Amino acid sequence: MEKRLTRSELVFSMGFLFMLVVAVATFFYGVKIGAARTEAKYEPMKLLQSDVAGNAVAYQQQDLVSFYHTVYLPNREFQLQWFNVMDKLRSGQATDPVSSFKELAKLAKKQYSAASSSSVPTSSPLLNQSQLNVLKSLKLFEQAASRFASTADNKPSKELVVEIGLEAYYRKAVQHNLLAQQQYYASMLKWGATVEAAIPSEFNTPASESIKDWNSQPLLVKNKIIADQLVELQQLVNFYPHDLSTRVDELIASGEASRLKIKSVPALIELLLGTKAVRAGDFASGKTMLYDQELLPQLPFFFPENQ
Known part of the structure; x- marks a missing residue:
C-alpha cells in the first residue's frame, strides 16, 4: 500500500526544492554577474588594442627601411641587370642576346616572388601602391624579356634596342616602375612631415x-x-x-x-x-x-x- 507523506514531510520537501531552485538561480546569476564584471574589466584593454590597430602610425622610418630591403631592392637589382644588357646591346658587345633575355625573364620572375612576399603596412597606402606597381612592372618586364628571347636571334643589336624601346610590354613596365619610384619618394615626404613641421606631407610639382x-x-x-x-x-x-x-x-x-x-x-x-x-x-x-x-x-x- 502506497505510503502518503505527512504534512511536515511535505512542507520539508517543498522547502528543500525551493531552496534548491534558489541556489541554482543564485549560481547562474553569480556567473552572469562575474562574466559581466570580467568583461568590464578587460573592455578598456580591448578598446585600446582596437584603437592601436586602427590608428597605426603611417609612414614610419622602419616601414621605409623595410620597404627598401624587401621591395625596392629586388626591383633595383633587376633594373641594374636590365641596364647592363641594354648597354651591351648598344655597344655591340652582346654576344648572346637570346640567353641574356632568358636570364632577364628568370630574374624578373625571381624578383617578383621576392617583392610579392613582403608585407607592407596598410596604414601607409603609398607604400602599398608602390609595391603593386613594382610587381606589375616586374611581371611586364618578364613578359617583354621572354618575347625578345624568342625573337632576338640573328637580329643586329641596334635593331633590337630600337624594337625594345617600342615594345608595348616594355613601355608599360617602365611606366609602372616610375610610378612605384614616385610613390616611394612621396612616402619619404610623408615621413619627413612627421619629423619636421617645415616639410610638407605632400607636394604637387608645378x-x-x-x-x-x-x-x-x-x-x-x-x-x-x-x-x-x-x-x-x-x-x-x-x-x-x-x-x-x-x-x-x-x-x-x-x-x-x-x-x-x-x-x-x-x-x-x-x-x-x-x-x-x-x-x-x-x-x-x-x-x-x-x-x-x-x-x-x-x-x-x-x-x-x-x-
Missing part, C-alpha cells in the same frame, strides 16, 4: 618649377620633384632621383645654369639627361657639401658611407 622656388625646398621635396619629372618624361634611368637632384643643385651652385640662361628646373633636368651628365653615386659625392644638414630617412642609398 608645370615649371623655377630655380628660385627649387632653391627654397628641402631635399625630400627636391627628390619628389625629380621623381615626378621622370614619370612625366617616362625615362627609366640607372641612377637615383637624388643623384639627379644633386646634379641640378651643382649646376645652379656653379653658376652654370645662370650662364646658360636656364630659369626652370625641368629645363635643367632635360639638359642633364640629354647630355648624360648624371651618374649613380653623384649624391654620395656631393652629400657632405650640399646636404649636410638635410633631414633624410636612414635608407642605405642616402647613407652609402655606412655600408
